[in-house]
Amino acid sequence: METTRENVDIIAFGAHPDDVEIGAGGLLAKEAALGYRVGIADLTRGEMGTRGTPDVRLEEARKAAEILGAIWRINLEMPDGNITADHENVMKVARVIRTYRPKVIIAPYWDDRHPDHVNTSRLVTEAHFKAGLRKLEPELEAYRPNIILYYFLNRMEGFSFIVDISENYPRKQEAVNAHYSQFGDAGLKPLAVLGVKAPLQFIESRDRFQGSQIGAAYGEAFLVRTPVPVEDPLEVWGR
Numbered sequence: 001m002e003t004t005r006e007n008v009d010i011i012a013f014g015a016h017p018d019d020v021e022i023g024a025g026g027l028l029a030k031e032a033a034l035g036y037r038v039g040i041a042d043l044t045r046g047e048m049g050t051r052g053t054p055d056v057r058l059e060e061a062r063k064a065a066e067i068l069g070a071i072w073r074i075n076l077e078m079p080d081g082n083i084t085a086d087h088e089n090v091m092k093v094a095r096v097i098r099t100y101r102p103k104v105i106i107a108p109y110w111d112d113r114h115p116d117h118v119n120t121s122r123l124v125t126e127a128h129f130k131a132g133l134r135k136l137e138p139e140l141e142a143y144r145p146n147i148i149l150y151y152f153l154n155r156m157e158g159f160s161f162i163v164d165i166s167e168n169y170p171r172k173q174e175a176v177n178a179h180y181s182q183f184g185d186a187g188l189k190p191l192a193v194l195g196v197k198a199p200l201q202f203i204e205s206r207d208r209f210q211g212s213q214i215g216a217a218y219g220e221a222f223l224v225r226t227p228v229p230v231e232d233p234l235e236v237w238g239r
């Protein structure tokens with residue numbers, strides 16, 4: 001992975017080091033394969049997780065990012081289990097947005113059983129707005145991405161669109177599996193990841209379900225707060 005400060009097309013934000021893989025790993029792999037520049041920013045090191053030390057999880061996250069084809073992955077080192085959408089944290093995320101100037105950012109859906117996911121959603125949403133305010137910390141040039149795509153972790157409702165990730169699915173699975181401390185022997189011991197005993201099967205069946213909604217083998221659903229522009233409905237539905 002490069003560690004340059006070059007602009008990226010898309011940044012995926014997650015609360016914990018495996019969140020973006022679970023909710024949007026297929027999309028990230030797809031965009032990277034299409035030649036877009038993908039960055040990943042984790043808000044915490046996942047140190048409150050029952051399994052895996054912060055160092056182990058950092059290494060797993062680095063590997064997973066490489067598998068997905070991201071050009072960098074950074075960690076904002078906020079406290080796991082206690083992410084707050086206060087001004088300091090909002091500005092931390094806003095500075096990342098201003099530095100790398102992505103066209104699209106990705107954040108967890110705002111309703112979830114894990115408070116960190118809820119707060120990350122709020123934090124990134126606020127940072128998206130504040131990054132565009134010229135008089136706020138003017139030493140870093142203001143910039144606001146075009147849109148936030150919300151991905152789903154524990155709860156899903158109200159899809160805006162579903163992306164066909166069938167071809168990229170092996171990469172997604174490999175990236176999720178790179179978080180071995182979280183999923184390694186998930187088949188042997190019950191885990192609390194996503195609140196289910198078999199998280200990998202849960203992720204796969206959900207991705208299959210979302211794919212089935214658009215006639216694809218695997219899909220990832222996203223929610224946006226503005227209408228989705230369609231150039232030509234016949235191009236999408238006329239075939």
Ligand SMILES: [Zn+2]
Pocket residue numbers: 015016019114117
């Ligand atoms: Zn999480």
